[in-house]
Amino acid sequence: AITALTKLRPPISVDLLIVPGSSLMTASSSVEPLRAANRQAGRTVFDWRFVSFDGDPPMTSSGIGLPVSGRHLPSSRCDILVVVAGYGAAQMTDRKLIAHLYRTARQATVVIGVESGPWLLARTGLLDDHRAATHWEDFEEFAAAFPNVELRPDRYVVDGRFITTSGASPTFDLMVDVVRQVLGHPAALDVASSFVHDDLRAAGDAQVNVTLGDTNHDPRLVRAIRIMETHIDAPLSIAAIAKRVSM
Numbered sequence: 001a002i003t004a005l006t007k008l009r010p011p012i013s014v015d016l017l018i019v020p021g022s023s024l025m026t027a028s029s030s031v032e033p034l035r036a037a038n039r040q041a042g043r044t045v046f047d048w049r050f051v052s053f054d055g056d057p058p059m060t061s062s063g064i065g066l067p068v069s070g071r072h073l074p075s076s077r078c079d080i081l082v083v084v085a086g087y088g089a090a091q092m093t094d095r096k097l098i099a100h101l102y103r104t105a106r107q108a109t110v111v112i113g114v115e116s117g118p119w120l121l122a123r124t125g126l127l128d129d130h131r132a133a134t135h136w137e138d139f140e141e142f143a144a145a146f147p148n149v150e151l152r153p154d155r156y157v158v159d160g161r162f163i164t165t166s167g168a169s170p171t172f173d174l175m176v177d178v179v180r181q182v183l184g185h186p187a188a189l190d191v192a193s194s195f196v197h198d199d200l201r202a203a204g205d206a207q208v209n210v211t212l213g214d215t216n217h218d219p220r221l222v223r224a225i226r227i228m229e230t231h232i233d234a235p236l237s238i239a240a241i242a243k244r245v246s247m
Contacts, residue, residue, distance in 0.1 A: 004110045004161040005181040008079050012182065014048035015078040015108075017101075018066050019120070020058040021087035025168040026115050027066060030082050033175035036191045037183060045182060051076075053097060061086050074103045080178075081108035082117075089116035090138065090145075098123050110161050114171050118164040122146040132164040133157040136207045136226050153223045155207055166207050173201050220245040 016030055027050075034046035052058045055071030081104060085092075102124040105111045113121040118134045119142065121127050128148040133156050143151045155170035156163065165171040176197075180188035192198065207222070224245050227236065236244075 005178060008109060008182065010043070010045040010182070011047040012045065012080060013078040014046055014080045014082060015072065015076060015104075016048055016050050016082045016084060017072050018050055018052055018058045018060075018068060019083065019085035019089055019092070019117070020052075021061055021089060021116075022058065022066075022084045023061045023086050023115070023168065024064060024066070026086065026171055027060070027084050029168045029172040030084055030112075030114055030175060032195070033172060033179055033191050036194045037179045037187060040187055040190045040194070041183060053100065072100075072104070074100045075107075076104050077107050079108065080110045080112065081105055082112045082114060083120055084114045085116040085120055087116070089119045090141065092120060093123065102126065108161075110163065112174070113162075113164040115165065115167050118142070119145075121162070121164070122149050127162060127164075130162055131157050131159040132162070133166045133170075134164065135166050137230070139223070139226060140230055153207060153219050153226075155201055170201070170207070172197070220247050 014034065016027070018027060031048055034048060038045050049069040050066065051070060051072035052068045053072060055068065057065035057067050059065055083101070098120070101120055105121065105124060105126055111121065111126070113132075115135055116138070118127065118132050119138070122132070122142070122145070127146070131150045131152050133152055133154050134142045136153065139151065139153065154166070156165040156174045163174065165174055176188050176192050179191050224241050224247070227241050227244060
């Protein structure tokens with residue numbers, strides 16, 4: 001349960017901090033369910049704005065600049081902070097940027113890291129001793145970079161006031177669940193139906209696995225195959241893989 005959300009009362013302020021390299025799909029998945037919830041409710045339940053670190057339109061992965069309301073200030077306060085990141089986020093280590101994120105994340109009631117957003121949140125240290133998710137392509141590198149974070153191969157992970165997602169589709173499912181937490185189950189179903197989205201998945205479901213064809217498998221097996229796929233050039237032994245997935 002996303003218990004931190006139960007403390008919030010509409011209108012709920014949402015800052016969507018868009019980092020260069022983000023995909024339009026993850027940005028849309030982060031906000032469209034909220035827009036639909038407002039439409040279904042006939043009032044402003046979620047009051048969002050797009051912002052960037054410098055106030056300029058961040059360039060997305062498809063080469064399209066995303067318009068923003070302005071520069072995100074370290075002193076900015078909001079109910080929900082959504083850090084949307086994609087390509088290149090793992091290499092963002094600027095101390096001022098990380099300090100900025102640390103300060104503003106501490107002031108938000110709920111903090112959501114989308115796709116590569118967990119990389120930036122982990123660099124602040126705020127995810128230490130918390131469970132988290134990240135995109136399957138980055139799983140091994142993330143685990144090595146942040147040993148104090150309990151990384152899970154889930155679609156998204158809720159741990160206290162921190163929520164992390166592994167990609168666009170899981171982010172959409174999460175935001176529908178945010179609507180459920182705030183407005184109730186019928187409202188969440190109405191939002192999902194408005195997008196003809198009838199296959200909502202739970203947080204703990206394994207990330208979609210192309211190799212296996214479906215997700216009706218032990219998550220440890222899914223992770224084992226992903227480890228093999230990311231070590232084609234230098235294959236790991238079966239014993240090493242088994243140790244990594246606790247089998």
